Amino acid sequence: MNLDIVTYAIPFLLVGAKTTLLIALFGIVLGFPFGIVVGLGRGSKNRVLRNICDSYCAIFRGTPMLVQIFIIYYGLAQVSFIRHNPVLWWLIGEGLNAAILAVVLNTGAYTAEIFRTAFLSLPKGLIEAAEACGMSPWHVFTRVKFPLALRQALPAYSSEAAIVVKESSLASTITVLEITGYAKRLMSETFAIMDIFIITAALYLAMNVVALTALKLLERRLSFVR
Amino acid sequence: KDGVLRIGTEGDAPKFSMADPSGNVTGFDADIANGICAELKLKCEFVVQTFSSLVPSMDSDRFDVIISGLGITAERQKKIDYSIPYATTPLYFVVAKDSPLAGLKSLPEIEKAIEGKSVGVATGTTYAKFIEKRMPGVELKTYDAVTQQTADLASGRIDVAFGDSPTWMDFLATPDGANFAKIDVRIMAMDAPDVLGHGMGIGMRKGNTELKAKVDAALCKMVDDGKVKEASMQWFQDDYTIPCKK
Amino acid sequence: MNEVLKVHELTKAFGSTNVLDGISFRMKEGEVISLIGSSGCGKSTALRCINFLETPTSGQIEFLGQEISVSCNKRGESEIVNASYIRAFRQRIGMVFQNFNLWPHRTVLGNVTVALVYALKMTRKEAEEVALSALSKVGMASFRDRYPHQLSGGQQQRVAFARVLAMRPKLMLCDEPTSALDPELVGEVLKVIRTLAEEGATILLVTHEMRFARDVSNRMIFLQEGRLEQDDTPEELLRNPATEGVKRFLSNVMPASAQRRLATTTTIKG
Amino acid sequence: MNEVLKVHELTKAFGSTNVLDGISFRMKEGEVISLIGSSGCGKSTALRCINFLETPTSGQIEFLGQEISVSCNKRGESEIVNASYIRAFRQRIGMVFQNFNLWPHRTVLGNVTVALVYALKMTRKEAEEVALSALSKVGMASFRDRYPHQLSGGQQQRVAFARVLAMRPKLMLCDEPTSALDPELVGEVLKVIRTLAEEGATILLVTHEMRFARDVSNRMIFLQEGRLEQDDTPEELLRNPATEGVKRFLSNVMPASAQRRLATTTTIKG
Amino acid sequence: MLAEFWILMVERGWALALLRGSAVTIAIGLLGMFLGFVVATPLAVLRWQKVAVVSQLVDSYSIVVRGVPGLLVIYLLFFGSVDMVKTVATAFGYQDSVDNAYPYIVGVIAIAAISCAYSIEVIRGALQAVPYGLLEAAKSLALPTGITFSRITFPLALRLALGGINNVWQMTIKDTSLISVIGLQELMRTAAIGAGITRSPFIFYCIAAALFFGMTAVSQTLFSRAERALNRGFGAR
Numbered sequence A: 001m002n003l004d005i006v007t008y009a010i011p012f013l014l015v016g017a018k019t020t021l022l023i024a025l026f027g028i029v030l031g032f033p034f035g036i037v038v039g040l041g042r043g044s045k046n047r048v049l050r051n052i053c054d055s056y057c058a059i060f061r062g063t064p065m066l067v068q069i070f071i072i073y074y075g076l077a078q079v080s081f082i083r084h085n086p087v088l089w090w091l092i093g094e095g096l097n098a099a100i101l102a103v104v105l106n107t108g109a110y111t112a113e114i115f116r117t118a119f120l121s122l123p124k125g126l127i128e129a130a131e132a133c134g135m136s137p138w139h140v141f142t143r144v145k146f147p148l149a150l151r152q153a154l155p156a157y158s159s160e161a162a163i164v165v166k167e168s169s170l171a172s173t174i175t176v177l178e179i180t181g182y183a184k185r186l187m188s189e190t191f192a193i194m195d196i197f198i199i200t201a202a203l204y205l206a207m208n209v210v211a212l213t214a215l216k217l218l219e220r221r222l223s224f225v226r
Numbered sequence B: 001k002d003g004v005l006r007i008g009t010e011g012d013a014p015k016f017s018m019a020d021p022s023g024n025v026t027g028f029d030a031d032i033a034n035g036i037c038a039e040l041k042l043k044c045e046f047v048v049q050t051f052s053s054l055v056p057s058m059d060s061d062r063f064d065v066i067i068s069g070l071g072i073t074a075e076r077q078k079k080i081d082y083s084i085p086y087a088t089t090p091l092y093f094v095v096a097k098d099s100p101l102a103g104l105k106s107l108p109e110i111e112k113a114i115e116g117k118s119v120g121v122a123t124g125t126t127y128a129k130f131i132e133k134r135m136p137g138v139e140l141k142t143y144d145a146v147t148q149q150t151a152d153l154a155s156g157r158i159d160v161a162f163g164d165s166p167t168w169m170d171f172l173a174t175p176d177g178a179n180f181a182k183i184d185v186r187i188m189a190m191d192a193p194d195v196l197g198h199g200m201g202i203g204m205r206k207g208n209t210e211l212k213a214k215v216d217a218a219l220c221k222m223v224d225d226g227k228v229k230e231a232s233m234q235w236f237q238d239d240y241t242i243p244c245k246k
Numbered sequence C, D: 001m002n003e004v005l006k007v008h009e010l011t012k013a014f015g016s017t018n019v020l021d022g023i024s025f026r027m028k029e030g031e032v033i034s035l036i037g038s039s040g041c042g043k044s045t046a047l048r049c050i051n052f053l054e055t056p057t058s059g060q061i062e063f064l065g066q067e068i069s070v071s072c073n074k075r076g077e078s079e080i081v082n083a084s085y086i087r088a089f090r091q092r093i094g095m096v097f098q099n100f101n102l103w104p105h106r107t108v109l110g111n112v113t114v115a116l117v118y119a120l121k122m123t124r125k126e127a128e129e130v131a132l133s134a135l136s137k138v139g140m141a142s143f144r145d146r147y148p149h150q151l152s153g154g155q156q157q158r159v160a161f162a163r164v165l166a167m168r169p170k171l172m173l174c175d176e177p178t179s180a181l182d183p184e185l186v187g188e189v190l191k192v193i194r195t196l197a198e199e200g201a202t203i204l205l206v207t208h209e210m211r212f213a214r215d216v217s218n219r220m221i222f223l224q225e226g227r228l229e230q231d232d233t234p235e236e237l238l239r240n241p242a243t244e245g246v247k248r249f250l251s252n253v254m255p256a257s258a259q260r261r262l263a264t265t266t267t268i269k270g
Numbered sequence E: 001m002l003a004e005f006w007i008l009m010v011e012r013g014w015a016l017a018l019l020r021g022s023a024v025t026i027a028i029g030l031l032g033m034f035l036g037f038v039v040a041t042p043l044a045v046l047r048w049q050k051v052a053v054v055s056q057l058v059d060s061y062s063i064v065v066r067g068v069p070g071l072l073v074i075y076l077l078f079f080g081s082v083d084m085v086k087t088v089a090t091a092f093g094y095q096d097s098v099d100n101a102y103p104y105i106v107g108v109i110a111i112a113a114i115s116c117a118y119s120i121e122v123i124r125g126a127l128q129a130v131p132y133g134l135l136e137a138a139k140s141l142a143l144p145t146g147i148t149f150s151r152i153t154f155p156l157a158l159r160l161a162l163g164g165i166n167n168v169w170q171m172t173i174k175d176t177s178l179i180s181v182i183g184l185q186e187l188m189r190t191a192a193i194g195a196g197i198t199r200s201p202f203i204f205y206c207i208a209a210a211l212f213f214g215m216t217a218v219s220q221t222l223f224s225r226a227e228r229a230l231n232r233g234f235g236a237r
Ligand SMILES: Nc1ncnc2c1ncn2[C@@H]1O[C@H](COP(=O)(O)OP(=O)(O)OP(=O)(O)O)[C@@H](O)[C@H]1O
Pocket: C149, C150, C151, C152, C153, C154, C155, C180, D014, D019, D037, D038, D039, D040, D041, D042, D043, D044, D045, D046, D098
């Protein structure tokens, strides 16, 4: 690897890393609860709500995120109502906001599936025990269902967190200069494709190792049987 | 390989390199490639690849040359060898018809007026570098594809778009483009060779001097014969040829 | 005395098989009733229907004057009237499950305090005090920081009992609360139940131990294949089985010696 | 008679607490031994150690002449000698769990046949026959196509018993096999166990029902806090408690009437 | 719009190209997923059993592969090996077939390597969630290890893993677009080329999305059916 290129590229990529981190953090912090809510919706008794949540998941899991981000950023921008509504335009007008929105919507769908099955597989008796105490649905959820489901879902969810970090790279297609955005620029400036690519990958890996290790520790902390 | 010249190209650049549904490549780059093959008495074989894998693929001998409108810059020459430049596209700013910028007449005027405005360019191009270097006061936005750049121009996310002439020919003819106009200042590579480079060249593996000599000769012949001009006129209705310096 | 629970024509079917077949009985404050009957006769189902963990197919449950009734609509689905009462019911009805259902992610203390804090809105400190006093009643206070999987079967059962005990429910439904306990502890639980009843709680319990049932309860209800066959004081039921079913069940229940004693009484009466 | 099981100085500690503290006893072919003791004294753990579901901290288990021993190495870890015998042990030792552990994704019949087909290599047809005969011994044959969650507690327990019964193990470890059963069914299980013993099986069972224990077993072993306090015939153990612990346990166990009878015998002896 | 659609798709033949791309996507996606799953299962079991050393290796593999962009996996696998493979192949006179087939092979392997890393976590999580008592029951009945796994552990774990596996599959089928960097014209790349040179990105990307959606809709019904089958015995909820 060429040292010149490395020293030239790293400052740019570090600037990008901040944006990547921002997108990923918001993506996870907002996408996680959102996904759980949708996951609950998919298991709800209300047919309409269930169908809405099911369709949302099918659409966002079934189509490439690149297309989703394009439609959110370029597609919706063609609707003049959205362009003239300050709130909506704030949401999708700025590349960064649109990227976060897309990441949240995308990870929400996957998170929903992970938690739907986790909720489904909880031993029925444990929930009945909570209900039989007269705890409100909210407390049954926060004190029994969620803690148990989380333990089961954590290994699969950790993958989702890593995916969010990586998928945030698609923000570069809508003018947001995160790691990949800078990387693309550096690559075509210097043609040192492999070198820059490897540095980029190392940055993503570093972030993900932190995230995955943190989640692994959390998992260990939470485990109670064997 | 014997008797074959393998050519790496992007395949998704309108007018330059277009892979049709059945895999044939047409466009300005393809014409240049076919011309070279004819000169060297080789059979052309196109390999269509995304931009980011063109260079690594050539390094691992998936093809011999890259003909994909590559701009020649000193920076890139550290990584690959170039043939002589054979063409260059003029660059234009595009703004809304009713914008005060529309009537500007020279580059310095533009440089002053554009302060603080958001400008869209294609990612990693020489002209992106040009804006970055020459007009540090603008808010620069980069796009992977021209269609994205024009979409943002149309939806008002950027005030000014900067790009090569063929792009604008197409865009200004569309319904979206009807509200926009070129600023009538033609910017050529020669205006700022330090950033804009020296025009388009054919990329080759480093140190492949034998091939470079052959390709240079063939290119020079094509320039002199007017073959390059012919292709340029066909695709761009303009002559982008750079004369061959002997 | 006030009436606490009124069960009227309670019916439950799983698919086409009727598990409960129109059961009716009433419970007064401070009463202890044992639900007996052979395995699979519907005892657990009856308890579960009373706090609507299982939706009955039809029938009414009245608890402290509030009534929830279930009727079968035209499409054959059960419809609950006054479903909004269910939460209120459950807050004052405790249930000890046959298979304990302790929450594996919480310690013994945690298992007992959760409901106190979140259903009864106690402060954490209050809750812990109440929980510890309930735990010590069943001899489990020293295990407060263990997790359920670190307990023996009988220990788990006692925690499950304490979990409900701590809530001081008006009505306690106990599904074989002593099945995993040794006789010494059964005696302790018996004492606790008696005290509760004296303090005004009402207890409906399922048990297989006739002696325990006789010692603890004011009335015994015998179920057979989902039908209520007899509802009487322990003495009456043991002495005067109303149906063949009860008679046969009791003949197996009592050990040789007790049977002999029973036999004498019955022959005297007969 | 042949010796089937020899347990020697069996010790088990969880962390720093000793749950089993050097237990030794022997079982001959056809013998039925009841393991009694108060909740949490280590009965389940003892059974689980015998077929190595729990790794003992130290001790030896000899089963039909094969010996597996566990010793504590320098780093304080347990080392099993002859671990390869474990499979062989388990093939001939059946275990009925305190909490049943039926496989939820298999029907009643499926739960019973799996081991027959894959551990004993029966054909599917044979296996079903054997399974059905085991199930009908506990009155569960008609439930063959139900899933475990569709069964009552007692029904599940009987299936769990049948699952082991069908394997015709040489040694059966039963952890409270009748806790969820009504007295009638307890009697049935008692009969089944007696027949098994007559046919040469050896049975070690944990139970809280003294009467059942006395009726079914040749010997009773009393555990207290992991120590073996007495190992005697039921008559001896009931009449002559060897230690204070046994005496106290028994005083709670026997109902007033039985206690009186016991008291008489002891006073006569004393 | 409709007229434009007709011209692009039918007259200029893009519909066929997109279908060809879909075929490549489906073939590589299915093969990659299948291979990945088959390899992931034993690795997840080793990880679950906490087999010394192996377990740490599996962990590192899964963290690294999940942690780096998929593109790098493909780049390294392909550009790291193609030279050598080519030399070998040329020596044996198979240069042409290797030139044509090698990208596909690497494509499948790369996709499998990625989906494997994700599957490991999903399966491991599911295995851990199987109640231990149920496995003890199998042990105490002396079921052979293989049978215990195939008849008890795996079916129970599969039920818990299904949602996660579905996620991995949906992700994998879309990850096939990464193989375009080694010159394979799968669905997304075909759409990108079409979008670029016809300057109608909206139409092309929407069609690509619809095709992907179609594929996953088919797989979704299969997954739903499997879920119903695996939930038998757990009561309706
Ligand atoms: N994993 C564990 N960690 C710590 N202590 C444990 C663990 N498992 C069991 N114990 C303790 O070991 C002791 C013996 O447990 P065991 O299950 O053998 O009791 P038992 O005699 O079967 O009681 P019961 O009749 O209540 O089932 C209990 O005090 C229990 O708390």
